Amino acid sequence: MKQSNVTGHRGDIHDGLFNSHTGFLIDLACDAGRYEVVHPYERLDPARITEAPLSCPSCKAANSTDPTAPPHRGRLALEHAKAVLACADQRGYPPPLDDEGLRLAFLALGLEDPPAERLYPLIREHLTDMLTDRALTVPEGIPSVLVHYTRYTGGTLQAPIGVGDRLMHDGIASGNWHVVKVDAVEDTADGVVVTVSEKDWPHPRKWTGPDITRWFLKLDRAPSNA
Numbered sequence: 264m265k266q267s268n269v270t271g272h273r274g275d276i277h278d279g280l281f282n283s284h285t286g287f288l289i290d291l292a293c294d295a296g297r298y299e300v301v302h303p304y305e306r307l308d309p310a311r312i313t314e315a316p317l318s319c320p321s322c323k324a325a326n327s328t329d330p331t332a333p334p335h336r337g338r339l340a341l342e343h344a345k346a347v348l349a350c351a352d353q354r355g356y357p358p359p360l361d362d363e364g365l366r367l368a369f370l371a372l373g374l375e376d377p378p379a380e381r382l383y384p385l386i387r388e389h390l391t392d393m394l395t396d397r398a399l400t401v402p403e404g405i406p407s408v409l410v411h412y413t414r415y416t417g418g419t420l421q422a423p424i425g426v427g428d429r430l431m432h433d434g435i436a437s438g439n440w441h442v443v444k445v446d447a448v449e450d451t452a453d454g455v456v457v458t459v460s461e462k463d464w465p466h467p468r469k470w471t472g473p474d475i476t477r478w479f480l481k482l483d484r485a486p487s488n489a
């Protein structure tokens with residue numbers, strides 16, 4: 264998540280919360296909503312991004328240390344995102360990030376006061392940031408092999424492969440999009456070799472580094488408790 268001050272239609276300066284990879288304005292720290300700054304079906308006018316200090320009273324209050332002020336929507340969303348991720352880690356697989364997945368996650372968490380659906384895009388962005396950080400981190404000492412990784416809310420990066428990662432075969436040519444798990448990444452005399460296994464298929468398969476890069480996409484890093 265990225266933050267920039269933005270000028271609203273009425274001239275107020277708000278605390279704007281952005282997708283860090285696509286630059287999409289997700290929401291504001293106050294209750295006003297993104298349409299206070301961007302018209303429906305239009306892109307944010309870059310001229311609205313400003314260095315000027317906040318003037319919206321609610322955004323100012325949300326950024327103050329006043330304990331009675333309404334919460335900063337970005338920070339509130341971060342707390343919810345952390346809870347969802349911790350719950351998913353306990354189960355051993357990443358959280359579904361669509362609206363229904365988030366709704367079910369909050370149901371499972373048994374929150375007395377689950378977040379309103381309007382907060383979901385910010386929660387989703389925090390979760391995407393956390394899952395991206397995780398996907399980009401593999402244990403030290405593993406030979407480097409990079410594959411494409413697509414963030415859920417947009418943006419493609421090159422991510423290293425580690426043991427336990429889930430990769431998907433790029434089936435754009437074959438129609439075959441099977442998922443594999445990485446069992447080993449090893450330096451050999453012939454270069455890096457990656458061993459992967461498939462559910463319901465007893466024979467692990469070895470791929471060279473360049474072939475893995477060419478044919479596979481990274482879905483996610485192994486769960487943190489693995």
Ligand SMILES: [Zn+2]
Binds near residue numbers: 319320322
């Ligand atoms: Zn505001």
